[in-house]
Amino acid sequence: MALLWKIIKAGHVDAGLFRAASEGVPQGGVLSPLLSNIMLNEFDQYLHERYLSGKARKDRWYWNNSIQRGRSTAVRENWQGKPAVAYCRYADDFVLIVKGTKSQAEAIREECRSVLEDSLKLRLNMDKIRITHVNDGFIFLGHRIIRKRSRYGGMRVVTTIPRDKARSFAASLTALLSGNYSESKIDMVEILNRKLKGWAAFYQFVDFKAKVFSYIDRVVFWKLAHWLARKYRKGIAYLMRWWCKSPKPGQSKTWVLFGKTNHGKLNGEVLYRLVGQGKKLFRWRLPEDNPYLRTEARNTYTSRYPEVAMALASI
Numbered sequence: 001m002a003l004l005w006k007i008i009k010a011g012h013v014d015a016g017l018f019r020a021a022s023e024g025v026p027q028g029g030v031l032s033p034l035l036s037n038i039m040l041n042e043f044d045q046y047l048h049e050r051y052l053s054g055k056a057r058k059d060r061w062y063w064n065n066s067i068q069r070g071r072s073t074a075v076r077e078n079w080q081g082k083p084a085v086a087y088c089r090y091a092d093d094f095v096l097i098v099k100g101t102k103s104q105a106e107a108i109r110e111e112c113r114s115v116l117e118d119s120l121k122l123r124l125n126m127d128k129i130r131i132t133h134v135n136d137g138f139i140f141l142g143h144r145i146i147r148k149r150s151r152y153g154g155m156r157v158v159t160t161i162p163r164d165k166a167r168s169f170a171a172s173l174t175a176l177l178s179g180n181y182s183e184s185k186i187d188m189v190e191i192l193n194r195k196l197k198g199w200a201a202f203y204q205f206v207d208f209k210a211k212v213f214s215y216i217d218r219v220v221f222w223k224l225a226h227w228l229a230r231k232y233r234k235g236i237a238y239l240m241r242w243w244c245k246s247p248k249p250g251q252s253k254t255w256v257l258f259g260k261t262n263h264g265k266l267n268g269e270v271l272y273r274l275v276g277q278g279k280k281l282f283r284w285r286l287p288e289d290n291p292y293l294r295t296e297a298r299n300t301y302t303s304r305y306p307e308v309a310m311a312l313a314s315i
Helices: 002-009 031-052 054-069 072-076 102-119 163-176 185-202 210-232 236-243 306-313
Strands: 012-014 017-019 084-090 093-099 138-140 143-149 155-160 254-260 266-270
Touching: 002 031, 031 054, 031 084, 031 102, 054 072, 093 102, 093 138, 163 185, 163 210, 185 210, 185 254, 185 266, 210 236, 210 254, 236 254
Parallel strands: none
Antiparallel strands: 012 017, 084 093, 138 143, 143 155, 254 266
16 A cells, blocks of 8 residues: 555656646556556445346346246236346446346446445546447447347447547547658658557457548548658659559558658658458457466366366367
C-alpha cells in the first residue's frame, strides 16, 4: 500500500510538463487498471455468486424448467422466468448480456447500481449506461458487437469497427499530413506505419473490416500524395511515376520511398496497407500459462472422463 500511495502522489508528465497529482490517477496509466481490479473485485464476486456460478446456473435451469413443465409449485406461486446473464469487465468498463426481458435487464441494472453505491461507495455513470437489444448492437472497448443474420439463414454475433472510430482515426491521419513539412518523407511514412499497424492490431479480430480498411488506405494514400507534392513542389502524377510502385510481385502499388531520415541516416520505407490484413482467430490463453492461476490438479481441457481430458491436454 505504501508503494501504491507513492505512485499516486508522484504526479505525471503531460506534453513535456510535470503535473502534480491532485486526486486520482491519470487515465490510461498503468496503475488505473490495477486499482480498478482491486476496487471492483467484490463486484465481480457478487455477480459470480448471483448469476454466473455453477450453483446459480443450476438453480436458474431448475426454476425455468419447472415453469415450462408446469409443476404445481411454479403454477401455485406464479413463478416468473429467471434471466441468464453473461458478464465481461476490463478495468472500469463492463457489459452485462441479459437473456430475458427488458424489465429484467432494467432490474439488474438497478441491482448493480445499488451494489456499487452501497457496498463499494462508487457512483455508476447513468449517462453512459444504455440498455439495447443485441440486434441493434452496442459499443464495448471500441468494438461494435451486434447480432446479424448469416448467409446460411441463422443468427450469429459479430464484432465490427464503429463508424465514428474509423472517421476519427482518418481525421487524425489527415491532421498529421496537413502540416509537418519539415519532417523527412522517411520519418513521416514511419510514423504513419506505426499508427496503421497499431490500429490494425487493435481490430485484428473483428468481422467485415475490408470496407473500413479500404477507406483508411485511400485516405492515407492520397493525403500522403498531397503532402509529398506540397513538400517537394511537384505534381502528384510526377511523384507517382517515381515513388508509387509495387513492393513485391502481385502486391498493389503503394508509396515506396528512399532517402534520409531527420538524423541523416539513409533508409527506405513502404507505406503500410491495411487491405489484405485478414481476420485473426482469438485463442484463449491457457490458465496453466499464468503462474498465478496455475493449479496442479486442473486439466487443460475438461471432460466427463479424466483420461480423455488428460489425453487432449497432452496434444
